[in-house]
Amino acid sequence: MSTDAYDVLVVGAGFAGSVMAERLASQAGLRVLVIDRRPHVAGNAFDELDEHGVLVHRYGPHIFHTNAERIVGYLSRFTDWTPYEHRVRAVVDGRELPMPINRTTLNELYGLDLRTEEQVRAFLESKAEPRDRIETSEDSVVARFGWELYETFFRGYTTKQWGVDPRELGAQVCARIPVRHDEDDRYFGDRFQQMPAQGYTAMFRAMLDHPGIDVALGVEYADVRDTVEAGHVVWTGPIDELYGFRFGRLPYRSLRFETRSRPTPDDGLAQSVAVLNHPDAATPWTRVTEYRHLTGQHRHPWTTQHVEFPCAEGDPYYPVPRPENRELYRRYEELSEQEGGVTFVGRLARYQYLNMDQVVGQALATAGRLLAARPPRPRTAARA
Ligand code: FAD
Ligand code: UDP
Numbered sequence: 001m002s003t004d005a006y007d008v009l010v011v012g013a014g015f016a017g018s019v020m021a022e023r024l025a026s027q028a029g030l031r032v033l034v035i036d037r038r039p040h041v042a043g044n045a046f047d048e049l050d051e052h053g054v055l056v057h058r059y060g061p062h063i064f065h066t067n068a069e070r071i072v073g074y075l076s077r078f079t080d081w082t083p084y085e086h087r088v089r090a091v092v093d094g095r096e097l098p099m100p101i102n103r104t105t106l107n108e109l110y111g112l113d114l115r116t117e118e119q120v121r122a123f124l125e126s127k128a129e130p131r132d133r134i135e136t137s138e139d140s141v142v143a144r145f146g147w148e149l150y151e152t153f154f155r156g157y158t159t160k161q162w163g164v165d166p167r168e169l170g171a172q173v174c175a176r177i178p179v180r181h182d183e184d185d186r187y188f189g190d191r192f193q194q195m196p197a198q199g200y201t202a203m204f205r206a207m208l209d210h211p212g213i214d215v216a217l218g219v220e221y222a223d224v225r226d227t228v229e230a231g232h233v234v235w236t237g238p239i240d241e242l243y244g245f246r247f248g249r250l251p252y253r254s255l256r257f258e259t260r261s262r263p264t265p266d267d268g269l270a271q272s273v274a275v276l277n278h279p280d281a282a283t284p285w286t287r288v289t290e291y292r293h294l295t296g297q298h299r300h301p302w303t304t305q306h307v308e309f310p311c312a313e314g315d316p317y318y319p320v321p322r323p324e325n326r327e328l329y330r331r332y333e334e335l336s337e338q339e340g341g342v343t344f345v346g347r348l349a350r351y352q353y354l355n356m357d358q359v360v361g362q363a364l365a366t367a368g369r370l371l372a373a374r375p376p377r378p379r380t381a382a383r384a
Contacts, residue, residue, distance in 0.1 A: 005229035006033040006214075011221045012236030014043020015359040016346025018207050019074075020234045023367035025212030032212055033228060035219040041208060043236075044317065045200040045356060047295075052261055052302035055199060055295040059317070060255055060308060061275060062200065063294060065190040066357035072192050074364060078206035081194035082296045086187040087273040088287075090153055092280075099277055100187065101149060102180035109152070117181040124179065137166035137174035144179050156281035161310045162253055162320060170321035172353065187275075195294065232370075236346040238316050239332045247331045250351060254314030258285075258307040267299040285309050319351045326351075343370055 008024050010017045013036035024030045040046050044059040063086045066072060089096035090105075097105045103120050106112055114120050127146030131139045137158060141150045150166075154174055158166045166174060178189060186193070196203040208215050216224075221237070235242055240250045262270065274293035278285055290305045292298065319325070329351040336342060345366050347354045354362065 005231075006031050007230065008032045008232045008234060009224070009228055009230035010034040010234040010236070012036055012043060012346065012348075013038075013041040013204070013208070013215065013217070014236060014346065015045065015356055016236035016349065016363050017043070017234065018204050019360055019363035020236075020343075020345055020367050021213050022207045022210060023364065024234075024371070025210045027367070028371050030212060031214075033214045033216065033224075033230065034208060035216045035221065035224060037218065037220045039218045040201065041215065041217070042201045042204040045204075047199045047201050050259075050261070050304055052304065054261070054291060054300060054302050054304040055297055056259075056291045056304050056306070057200075057289075059315070060257065060306065061289040061291070061294060062356065063188070063193075063274075064195055064356060065188040065193045066355075067190050067192065068357060068361060069192075071357050071360050071364075075196075075203065075360065079203040080197040082197045083193070084195045084294055084296065085193050086275070086294065087185055088187045088275045088277055089273050090277040090279050092152060096272060096276065098185040099153065100177050100180050101145065101153060102185055103183050104185065120181040124181075134171045134175075136171055137169040139167075140171040140173075140175045141166065153279045155279075156283075157277060157279040157286055159281060160284070160286050162318075163310065163312055164320075164322070168322060170323070173321055195296065197296075199295070233342045235342050235344050236349050238348045239329065239336065239344060239351060242342070243332055243335055247328060247335075250325060250328055250332070251312070251320045252316030252348070253318040253320055254311050255317055256309040256311050256314065258309065260305040260307065261302055263301060264303045265301060267301070268303075269293065270303050270305060316348055319347065319353055321353055 007030040010021045010032055013034050017034055018041065021032045021034045025032050045062045046059060047055055047057045050056050088099045090099040095108065097108055103114055106120060106123060107114055114123060124145060127148060128144055129142050129146055131143040134140050134143055141154045155166060158174060162169055238250065269290060269292060271290050275287050275289050277287045285307045288305055288307050290303060292300060292303050336344060343366060344350055345363050346359050
């Protein structure tokens with residue numbers, strides 16, 4: 001880290017912070033310092049080779065998918081891509097059924113022979129319980145699939161994942177899971193489904209490799225707040241943390257990962273698809289990921305799996321979409337507007353359950369607005 005003053009201090013080297021830094025440096029010639037308390041860039045998308053040479057995502061499986069060509073175009077400046085379509089199966093009474101629920105799921109679960117989309121539609125309509133207003137995650141599932149499928153696939157998983165009943169959670173959480181009337185067993189329906197060919201971390205290194213950007217890792221904001229001179233701060237950490245939790249803590253859901261590695265002398269894999277979900281309430285974990293399915297390491301003498309145990313304590317991974325949390329967030333947002341001087345971007349700073357492509361889109365838009373409205377003045381120009 002240089003001792004010079006910077007135009008902008010970016011807190012967090014994940015998608016939000018790295019895209020902001022890249023834009024501000026490359027588009028406006030600003031001098032930017034990016035810090036992260038973790039010893040690496042890439043935020044929660046960080047990937048690395050484990051001790052067996054298996055490429056793993058330290059903070060859980062990250063699959064890139066989007067419908068936004070603009071975002072693919074932007075990221076393609078920093079990475080090549082490898083096609084990958086994500087598939088997930090839910091383990092129900094020892095059977096592995098396609099998730100999202102599709103025609104195959106229904107036929108296998110109920111011993112049916114539904115053959116057309118119309119038949120699937122009619123079957124689901126016979127099960128669903130229409131609701132006037134879709135406010136909670138329970139509403140979202142029961143209105144589309146009915147109680148039985150809700151109990152089998154959603155209630156246990158959601159309660160484990162979020163620590164509250166689905167009727168306490170905003171509809172958008174379970175609405176992420178689509179209804180399928182055909183046999184499409186891909187987890188996502190987006191037009192673009194590809195993974196960064198050399199991994200996420202390599203993509204971030206390329207993004208931050210700009211003469212105007214300095215990166216300091218293993219550095220807390222509190223360590224530099226009083227020593228680094230910066231004309232503007234971009235904050236991508238939890239918004240409540242910046243303000244000393246003065247209105248109370250915003251809840252974030254976290255995860256604990258148990259790692260399982262085993263030799264695969266025949267290049268084989270341990271499970272049928274990249275992710276197996278365990279939706280029943282009795283199993284304490286939610287899903288098991290086997291990374292080689294999704295990273296393109298098809299042949300390798302070892303394989304590594306992550307078992308996910310949701311928990312309340314730990315790194316903040318998921319903002320919890322509930323009305324009272326939104327209210328608390330609004331109080332912090334109002335405070336930030338009164339105080340000024342800081343731009344908030346990303347999943348934690350805006351307290352929004354966003355996918356990677358959405359965070360990139362938000363950062364691109366925010367950088368554009370910041371530069372258009374009141375461009376932080378380049379120090380070099382100011383000194384000249
Ligand atoms: P983050 O990646 O959290 O980055 C914020 C950074 O700020 C962190 O590195 C943190 O250390 C740093 N920081 C915070 N406070 C401070 C401080 N005070 N001082 C210094 N540094 C600080 N999205 C998808 O599109 N597809 C997926 O398949 C997918 N899977 C996911 C799986 C899991 C388990 C999780 C948790 C998320 C997943 N996501 C996925 C979402 C994706 O991780 C986020 O959209 C994205 O990483 C958010 O980027 P961000 O920069 O906003 O936040
Ligand atoms: N969900 C569920 N059962 C499943 C898969 C998902 O109940 O088999 C619910 C659960 O509440 C989960 C949400 O749908 O948190 C969104 O799932 P997604 O896979 O998008 O979650 P993420 O990958 O963000 O953890």
